[in-house]
Amino acid sequence: ETGVTQTPRHLVMGMTNKKSLKCEQHLGHNAMYWYKQSAKKPLELMFVYSLEERVENNSVPSRFSPECPNSSHLFLHLHTLQPEDSALYLCASSLGLAGGYNEQFFGPGTRLTVL
Amino acid sequence: AQTVTQSQPEMSVQDAETVTLSCTYDTSENNYYLFWYKQPPSRQMILVIRQEAYKQQNATENRFSVNFQKAAKSFSLKISDSQLGDTAMYFCAFMNRYDYKLSFGAGTTVTVRA
Numbered sequence: 001e002t003g004v005t006q007t008p009r010h011l012v013m014g015m016t017n018k019k020s021l022k023c024e025q026h027l028g029h030n031a032m033y034w035y036k037q038s039a040k041k042p043l044e045l046m047f048v049y050s051l052e053e054r055v056e057n058n059s060v061p062s063r064f065s066p067e068c069p070n071s072s073h074l075f076l077h078l079h080t081l082q083p084e085d086s087a088l089y090l091c092a093s094s095l096g097l098a099g100g101y102n103e104q105f106f107g108p109g110t111r112l113t114v115l
Numbered sequence: 116a117q118t119v120t121q122s123q124p125e126m127s128v129q130d131a132e133t134v135t136l137s138c139t140y141d142t143s144e145n146n147y148y149l150f151w152y153k154q155p156p157s158r159q160m161i162l163v164i165r166q167e168a169y170k171q172q173n174a175t176e177n178r179f180s181v182n183f184q185k186a187a188k189s190f191s192l193k194i195s196d197s198q199l200g201d202t203a204m205y206f207c208a209f210m211n212r213y214d215y216k217l218s219f220g221a222g223t224t225v226t227v228r229a
């Protein structure tokens with residue numbers, strides 16, 4: 001266990017549904033990340049939060065909406081997704097953003113299937 | 116953006132044997148970190164080993180060691196005395212020392228045979 005948990009572990013949703021992914025870190029970290037992992041492709045960074053402020057939005061479509069209410073929790077709200085959004089969504093956290101504090105610890109991921 | 120290339124999609128190794136995974140990267144930076152992450156079938160990605168580019172000595176963590184060739188921009192991972200629990204996908208990753216963005220390779224699936 002890395003100290004980062006994600007729920008649910010599996011999610012199946014229709015294109016018109018609204019759902020949310022949850023990430024929680026128990027490491028006292030200040031930065032949190034969302035990644036998308038698709039088959040046969042490198043991990044793609046989606047969003048980065050530092051001290052609850054978004055510092056990175058890597059050209060992610062608006063149907064993905066992140067929320068970071070505090071430094072321990074990170075959500076990814078999903079609506080009107082497309083089948084190509086089916087992937088493993090990984091959350092990560094780090095103590096800080098740079099200067100030797102940027103080692104990232106990953107959660108187990110949520111396997112999302114969009115029908 | 117930095118490019119990280121893992122040229123071996125899959126590798127198979129007999130238990131107790133040694134396997135070496137290759138990784139090359141492209142960067143104009145001089146200060147950076149390199150990582151190898153392991154993602155077992157349970158999916159939780161864990162850090163295996165980390166190398167700081169300004170350190171010439173190759174990092175070692177128990178049975179895992181790297182061969183870091185800065186001039187060649189090469190960062191290979193050697194798994195010695197392979198065990199069944201080493202079966203996983205292994206990702207090479209790059210990070211600028213003063214940044215937070217990890218650039219990942221496409222991964223190498225390692226299967227350890229009994």
